[in-house]
Amino acid sequence: MDFNLFETAKKKVIVVAHRGTAGGNIPCNTLASYGIALKQGADMIEIDVEMSADGKLYIFHPGMERCHLFHNERISRMKSKDIAALRFVNTDDTRTQFGLNTLDEIFETFKGRCYINVDKFWGHPVEIAEAIRRHNIKDQILVKSAPSDKVLDVLEEVAPELQFMPIVRDEHKYHNMLMKRNINYVGAEVLFEKDDSYVASSEFIEKMHSDGKLVWVNSIIYNYKEQLSGGHSDDTALTESEELGWGWIADRGFDFIQTDWPLMLINYLKDTGRYYR
Numbered sequence: 001m002d003f004n005l006f007e008t009a010k011k012k013v014i015v016v017a018h019r020g021t022a023g024g025n026i027p028c029n030t031l032a033s034y035g036i037a038l039k040q041g042a043d044m045i046e047i048d049v050e051m052s053a054d055g056k057l058y059i060f061h062p063g064m065e066r067c068h069l070f071h072n073e074r075i076s077r078m079k080s081k082d083i084a085a086l087r088f089v090n091t092d093d094t095r096t097q098f099g100l101n102t103l104d105e106i107f108e109t110f111k112g113r114c115y116i117n118v119d120k121f122w123g124h125p126v127e128i129a130e131a132i133r134r135h136n137i138k139d140q141i142l143v144k145s146a147p148s149d150k151v152l153d154v155l156e157e158v159a160p161e162l163q164f165m166p167i168v169r170d171e172h173k174y175h176n177m178l179m180k181r182n183i184n185y186v187g188a189e190v191l192f193e194k195d196d197s198y199v200a201s202s203e204f205i206e207k208m209h210s211d212g213k214l215v216w217v218n219s220i221i222y223n224y225k226e227q228l229s230g231g232h233s234d235d236t237a238l239t240e241s242e243e244l245g246w247g248w249i250a251d252r253g254f255d256f257i258q259t260d261w262p263l264m265l266i267n268y269l270k271d272t273g274r275y276y277r
Contacts, residue, residue, distance in 0.1 A: 001112055003139040005163065005186060008043065008115075009214055009255040012276045015266055016117060016258040017042035018220045019061070027068065027088035029059050030098045031109055040263035044115035044142070044256070049103055051124050056080040057103035057131060062120065070095070103128070107135040117142045122151050129159035138162060144189055144216075147174045156182050165189050165216060170197045172204070179211070187214030187255065195230045205253045216256035217249055219265070234261050242268050250274040 008014055020033025021040055027033065034045045048061040058075060065071045069086050070093075088098045110116060121128055121143035132141050138161060145151045147166035155164060160182045166174055169191040178185040187208060190199035198204050205215050218228040221235050229249060237245025238261065246268055249257055259265045269275035 003115060005115070005142065005214060006212075010277055012043075013250060013254075013269055013274065014043045014115070014256045015041065015262050015269075016044040016046055016115075016216075016256055017262045018046050018218075018258050018260050019048070020045055021260075021262060023091065025090045025094075025096055027090060027096060027098050029061060029068075029101075030088065031101050031105065032098060034106070034110065037262055038110075038114055041266045042114065042262040044117055045110065046117040046119050046258060047103075047106060048120045049118060049124065049128060050075045050120070051127065052080045052083055053077055054079045055127070056083075057124065057127060058083060058100045059103060059106055060100055062123065075100075103131050104135070107131060107137055111135055111137050111140070114140070115142060116140050117144065119144055121145055125151075125154050126158050129162065132159075132162065142186070147178070152178075152181065152183065160184060165214075167191065168199060170199060172199055175208075175211070175213075185213070187216065189216040189218070189256075191218070191228050192230050193227045195232075197230065200230055200252065202252060209253075214255040215253075216258065217252075217254040218258045219246060219249060220258055220260050234259055234265075237261075237268070238264070247272065247274070 017037030019028035021037040022028035022033045037045055047059050050058050050060045050062045060075055065074060068088055070089050071086060083100055086100060087095045090096050118128060122145035132138050142163045144165045144167055161184055163184050163186045165187050167189045172188050192200045208215050219234045221233050232245050232248040246265055
């Protein structure tokens, strides 16, 4: 399978499965959840990375130990032999058979199968970049972070070849600067609470496209009080109106949509003629 984000975006909306597809007894951020997401048609999986006290990289959202594992100690303070004994809990707060997967397991399992977004790249950029090179999958990888000088300097030094997107809210004041740096700047993830935000405008998206860049939007909800896409969310699509939720996003021309409901999103986009470009 050939991986080229720009060619894929020319053909269709790139659907990103946020932490895989979870539900019932299947926890997020596991091999199982990512495999299900691909069965549902997702083009890309989003992964979170944390490092153990003895330097091993795991797939886990930092700070979610109590919620996802019924465990009070941070993964970053534990050794890998102790992490191996942990088990995710399901939606009924019952322990499952699923333990934490390593970054190497994820990379090896999904090598050649899909795009992979490493969302928590800024936590351990050197080690993650080394793992990407070790598995020879850089064309599959997209890394994202807030565009701080520290992150950009490290990225430019240790992994300028990796496809990178800054995460910006309401405006994108880093565009011209990133165009000039030795960074593989491929586009931006945009966050906005209101429809009239500049980064939600057709003008902004057309400008990015004219400069050869892609634009990522989130329909996911972490906290309903902090909207990531002006209320045009998974929640809106599933409980109120698909047109107001996913339809509004698709009509703006965003290249990526990150969702917790990839199958339903894809079916909707196909049914309304919005999936293929």
